[in-house]
Amino acid sequence: MIEFKDLSVSIDKKNILDSISLVANNREITAVLGRNGSGKTTLLSSVLKERKYSGSILVDGRDISLISRKELAKKVSIMPQNVLSPDITVESLVSYGRTPYTSFSGILTSEDREKVYSAIKEMGLYELSQRKVSSLSGGECRRAYFAMILAGDADTVMLDEPTTFMDAVTKKELFAFIDILKKRNKAVIIVLHDLTDAVKVSDRIYLIDGGKTIFSGSGTEFADSSYPTEIFGLEAVRIIHENAENIFFI
Numbered sequence: 001m002i003e004f005k006d007l008s009v010s011i012d013k014k015n016i017l018d019s020i021s022l023v024a025n026n027r028e029i030t031a032v033l034g035r036n037g038s039g040k041t042t043l044l045s046s047v048l049k050e051r052k053y054s055g056s057i058l059v060d061g062r063d064i065s066l067i068s069r070k071e072l073a074k075k076v077s078i079m080p081q082n083v084l085s086p087d088i089t090v091e092s093l094v095s096y097g098r099t100p101y102t103s104f105s106g107i108l109t110s111e112d113r114e115k116v117y118s119a120i121k122e123m124g125l126y127e128l129s130q131r132k133v134s135s136l137s138g139g140e141c142r143r144a145y146f147a148m149i150l151a152g153d154a155d156t157v158m159l160d161e162p163t164t165f166m167d168a169v170t171k172k173e174l175f176a177f178i179d180i181l182k183k184r185n186k187a188v189i190i191v192l193h194d195l196t197d198a199v200k201v202s203d204r205i206y207l208i209d210g211g212k213t214i215f216s217g218s219g220t221e222f223a224d225s226s227y228p229t230e231i232f233g234l235e236a237v238r239i240i241h242e243n244a245e246n247i248f249f250i
Contacts, residue, residue, distance in 0.1 A: 001026050001187050002047070002076065002156045006055035009042050016042045018211040019055065024187040024204075026155065029178060031202035032191045035231060038208045040191045044158045047076055059156060073100035077154040081161040081191075083145050085136065090144045091129045094120055097151030119150035123177070139170035146177045156187045163197065175201050195234060195249040199223060207231065223247045 002024050009017040017039045024030040034040050046053050049064065049072075057064045059075050067075070077097075086093065097119070098112040108116070120129050123143045128136065133144055142162065149157055159178075163171050178201060181188050192198045198205055199219035207215035207227055215227050222228070223236035234249040 001060055002158075002189070003058040004043065004046075004055070005058065007043070007046060007057065008054045009039070009046055009051055011042075011051070015211050017046070017053075020208065020211070020213050022206050022213060022216075024156065024189045026187045027182055027185050028203040029182055029188045029190065029201055031198040031205045032189060032208060033193075033195065033198055033205060034208035039211045040208055041081065041160055043208070044078060044160050044189065044191065047072075047078060047158065070100050073152075073154075075154055076156045076158065077149045077152050078158045079145055079149060079160065079162060081164060083141065085134045085141055087132055087134045089130050090125055090133055090136070090147075091116065091120065093133050093144050094125075094147045094151050097148040097153075100152070115151045115153065119147040122150060122180075123147040138165060139167070139173070142166070142170065143173065143177075146174075150180075155185075156189070157181055158189045160191045161193060162190065163192065163194065171197070195222075195228060195232060196247065199247045199249075219247065223249075 004020055004022045006019045006021060007017055008015065008019055020043065032040050032043065047057060047064065059067065064072055094116050095108060098108055098116060101112060102108060120126055123146055125143055125147055128140060133141060136144065162174055166174065178188055178190065199222065202219055205217060205219055205222045206213055209231055215222060215225060228234045228236055228249055237248045237250055239246045239248065
């Protein structure tokens with residue numbers, strides 16, 4: 001579980017976040033929506049303690065200011081919007097997920113290696129494990145990073161616009177990965193642009209505008225609100241198929 005309480009961040013004397021409060025519970029997927037420049041990425045990156053902020057960020061009830069960076073990395077994994085394609089093997093990349101657990105020598109224990117191999121297998125990367133990440137397709141590269149997150153086994157996972165440049169097949173794989181995390185009792189925060197995807201995969205939606213939280217509720221409540229039109233210029237359309245309601249935004 002991670003909780004942001006009255007979080008405010010200013011960059012070059014400009015307020016990016018203004019007293020935002022947000023809670024992401026374990027075994028839930030929390031989607032964060034907002035227009036470009038609304039502060040979504042700043043919200044996630046504030047957990048890295050790279051910028052000064054006011055308010056507090058609590059992980060499992062503890063303020064992150066009281067947690068060392070190494071200990072925090074065991075509790076929270078963050079995948080940025082733009083991931084690199086380093087000239088290292090997939091296995092090496094996935095092994096980085098175990099860095100917070102290793103000693104100063106950086107040598108992996110048998111338990112670490114087991115988690116690495118398990119994550120590689122689960123993400124369908126066994127045959128690619130010795131390939132260089134730089135040689136992978138965009139979808140394969142994302143899966144390698146997902147495997148790294150699985151290997152890290154943090155209780156809170158934060159994904160910043162992970163669907164960027166994804167085709168339909170790769171996006172389906174992403175949502176399957178997120179469902180795995182949810183079933184493992186993780187708290188998942190995902191920043192999204194696509195409102196349809198957000199309503200489909202999330203348990204709760206937060207909408208940020210002008211650095212403030214202006215909506216918090218379920219996907220259905222979001223679709224029923226005026227915000228899709230006011231903020232994004234879109235309208236919710238409901239389609240009933242096989243007794244299930246699907247919500248789209250057009």
